[in-house]
Amino acid sequence: MLAIENLNVSYSHLQVLWDVSLQVSRGEVVTLIGSNGAGKSTLVSTIFGLNSSPTGRILLRDENILGLPTYEIVRRRLSLVPEKRELFPRMTVRENLELGAYVRSHGDALDHVFELFPILKDRQAQNAGTLSGGEQQMLAIGRCLMADPEIIVLDEPSLGLSPKLVHMVLGTVQRLNEEGLTILLVEQNVRRALEISHRGYVLESGRITKTGPAEELLHDDQIKEAYLGM
Amino acid sequence: MDGTIGILSQVAFWGLYSGCIYILLATGLNLIFGVMKIVNFAHGEFLMLGTYITFFLFVISGFNPYILLIGSIPILIIVGVIVERLCFRPILGTGKLNEIFISLGLIYIFQNLVALIWTDEWRSMRSPYADILINLGPIQLPLDYLIIITVTAMILVSLYIFLQKTTLGRAIRAASQNRKGAMLMGVNVEKVDMLTFGIGAGLAGAAGTLWAVSGQVFNPYMGSIPAIKGFAIIILGGLGSIPGAIIGGLAIGMVENFTAFTLGGSWKDAVSFILLIVVLVIRPTGLFGEAEE
Numbered sequence: 266m267l268a269i270e271n272l273n274v275s276y277s278h279l280q281v282l283w284d285v286s287l288q289v290s291r292g293e294v295v296t297l298i299g300s301n302g303a304g305k306s307t308l309v310s311t312i313f314g315l316n317s318s319p320t321g322r323i324l325l326r327d328e329n330i331l332g333l334p335t336y337e338i339v340r341r342r343l344s345l346v347p348e349k350r351e352l353f354p355r356m357t358v359r360e361n362l363e364l365g366a367y368v369r370s371h372g373d374a375l376d377h378v379f380e381l382f383p384i385l386k387d388r389q390a391q392n393a394g395t396l397s398g399g400e401q402q403m404l405a406i407g408r409c410l411m412a413d414p415e416i417i418v419l420d421e422p423s424l425g426l427s428p429k430l431v432h433m434v435l436g437t438v439q440r441l442n443e444e445g446l447t448i449l450l451v452e453q454n455v456r457r458a459l460e461i462s463h464r465g466y467v468l469e470s471g472r473i474t475k476t477g478p479a480e481e482l483l484h485d486d487q488i489k490e491a492y493l494g495m
Numbered sequence: 496m497d498g499t500i501g502i503l504s505q506v507a508f509w510g511l512y513s514g515c516i517y518i519l520l521a522t523g524l525n526l527i528f529g530v531m532k533i534v535n536f537a538h539g540e541f542l543m544l545g546t547y548i549t550f551f552l553f554v555i556s557g558f559n560p561y562i563l564l565i566g567s568i569p570i571l572i573i574v575g576v577i578v579e580r581l582c583f584r585p586i587l588g589t590g591k592l593n594e595i596f597i598s599l600g601l602i603y604i605f606q607n608l609v610a611l612i613w614t615d616e617w618r619s620m621r622s623p624y625a626d627i628l629i630n631l632g633p634i635q636l637p638l639d640y641l642i643i644i645t646v647t648a649m650i651l652v653s654l655y656i657f658l659q660k661t662t663l664g665r666a667i668r669a670a671s672q673n674r675k676g677a678m679l680m681g682v683n684v685e686k687v688d689m690l691t692f693g694i695g696a697g698l699a700g701a702a703g704t705l706w707a708v709s710g711q712v713f714n715p716y717m718g719s720i721p722a723i724k725g726f727a728i729i730i731l732g733g734l735g736s737i738p739g740a741i742i743g744g745l746a747i748g749m750v751e752n753f754t755a756f757t758l759g760g761s762w763k764d765a766v767s768f769i770l771l772i773v774v775l776v777i778r779p780t781g782l783f784g785e786a787e788e
C-alpha cells in the first residue's frame with residue numbers, strides 16, 4: 266500500500282537518509298525503530314511532503330506522491346500523528362477534532378473517537394492547549410482518525426507518557442489495526458511495539474540495517490542488546 | 496454637571512468613531528500577521544485605495560456612499576489576493592528585510608499610481624447625511640458617526656461568524672495557530688494565505704470608504720499616518736490577537752480624542768505613541784499578546 270524506494274533526504278549539506286526503502290502492505294502494522302537522531306521523523310515528514318528536495322520514490326497505492334503538496338497527500342487517505350502532536354492550542358477539543366475531518370467528504374468518526382478515548386468526550390469544550398500530555402496525544406490520534414484514513418503514520422505516540430498510558434495508546438493502535446487500519450508506527454518502546462506489529466525495520470544513522478517479521482526481530486541478539494536492554 | 500457629562504460622552508463618542516477606522520486596519524493587519532507572520536507596511540495604501548475607489552464610484556454612480564462598501568471591499572480583496580500572490584508569497588520565510596523592502600516598493604507603486612490617475616490634490620466627498628444631527632440626551636451626534644459605528648460593528652460580527660463557523664474561517668484560524676498542523680489536516684495553506692491577505696486588504700478598503708464618507712480629506716499619501724497607528728495598535732494589543740486589535744483601536748481612538756479635547760489637537764498624534772511606548776515598557780508582548788509557544 267505504501268512503498269518507499271531509495272529515498273535520500275538532506276538538510277542543506279547534511280544528508281540524513283541514505284537509500285531508504287520500506288514497504289507497508291494493506292492491513293499491516295509495521296514498526297520503525299531507531300535511536301535518537303537516526304532519521305525516523307525525517308522519513309515521516311518526507312512522506313507527508315514536509316521536507317524539501319528528497320530524491321527517490323514514495324508510492325501510495327502505486328502512485329508516486331513524492332513532490333505533492335501536503336494537502337494532496339492527506340486527501341489520499343494517508344494521515345499523520347506527528348511527533349510534536351501539532352494541535353491547535355486555542356481551539357477546543359471538539360474544534361480540533363472537527364478540523365481533523367477537513368478532507369473528509371461525508372459522515373464523521375466522532376462517536377468512534379469518543380468511544381476510543383472517552384476522556385475527550387468529557388473535555389470537548391476545553392481548549393487543546395490546556396490538556397495534559399496524555400490527553401493531547403489521545404486528541405492527536407483522534408484528530409487523525411477523523412479524516413477517515415486508510416493508512417496512518419504514528420511518530421512516537423508514546424513519547425513522554427506514563428507506562429500505563431503507553432500501554433493504553435499502543436493497545437489502541439492494535440485495536441485500530443484489527444478494525445482494518447494500516448499502520449506505520451515509529452516507536453522507542455521497542456518490545457511493546459514489536460509485539461503488536463507484523464514486521465519491523467531498524468534505521469541506524471539514516472540507513473535501514475535490518476528488517477524482518479516482528480517475531481524474529483524480538484529475538485534478534487543485536488536488537489535485544491541495542492533496543493531492549495538485555 | 497450635566498453639561499460636563501454631556502461633553503465627555505460626546506468626546507467618548509468621537510473616540511469610538513475614530514477608533515472604527517483603526518480597528519478595521521489593525522484587525523486586518525493582525526489577521527495577516529497571525530497566518531503569515533508578516534507585517535505589510537503598505538497596509539495604509541489599501542486604506543488610501545479604498546478612499547479613492549469610493550470617491551470614483553461615487554462620482555460615476557451617484558449612489559449612497561455607504562452602498563459603495565459593496566464595491567470597495569471586494570475590489571480591495573482582489574487587490575490583496577494579487578499582492579499576496581505576486582509579492583509576498585515568493586519571499587515568505589526569507590526574512591524581515593525582504594518584507595520591508597517589498598512593502599516600501601508597494602507603497603511607492605500605489606501612491607504614484609493613484610497620483611497619476613487622480614493627481615495628488617486633497618480630495619473629499621460629502622455624505623448625504625452630513626447635516627443631520629441626532630439628539631441623544633445631552634449629546635448631539637452626526638448621523639454619519641452612528642452609521643459608521645454600526646457598519647464597523649456589523650463588519651466585525653460578520654468576520655467573527657466567518658472565522659468561527661465556516662470551514663474556510665476555521666482553516667484560517669487553524670493555520671494561524673499551527674501552520675504545520677493545518678497542513679496535516681489537509682488545509683491548502685497557500686490558499687489560506689491568499690484569502691487572509693485579501694480579507695485584511697478588504698477590511699482596509701472598508702475603512703477607506705468610511706474615511707471618505709465621514710468627510711475627512713484624502714490624497715495619495717494619506718495612508719501612512721493611520722497605518723503607523725495601526726501598527727502601534729497591533730503591538731499594543733498583541734501581535735495576531737483580534738480582540739487586542741479591537742480594544743487597542745478603541746483605546747487609541749479614545750485617548751486621541753480626549754487628548755485633543757484637553758491638551759489641544761496638536762497632541763493628538765503624539766499621545767498614541769507615548770501610550771505605545773509605555774505599554775511596551777510595562778508589557779513587551781502587548782496587552783493581549785500570546786506568550787511564545
Ligand SMILES: Nc1ncnc2c1ncn2[C@@H]1O[C@H](COP(=O)(O)OP(=O)(O)OP(=O)(O)O)[C@@H](O)[C@H]1O
Binds near residue numbers: 305
Ligand atoms: N530541520 C532540520 N534541519 C537540520 N537538521 C535536521 C532538521 N531536522 C532534523 N535534523 C537532523 O537530522 C537528523 C535526524 O533527525 P530526526 O528528527 O529525523 O531523528 P529521529 O530519528 O526522529 O530522532 P528522535 O528519536 O530523537 O525523534 C538529526 O541529526 C537531526 O539533527
Ligand SMILES: [Mg+2]
Binds near residue numbers: 306420
Ligand atoms: Mg523523531
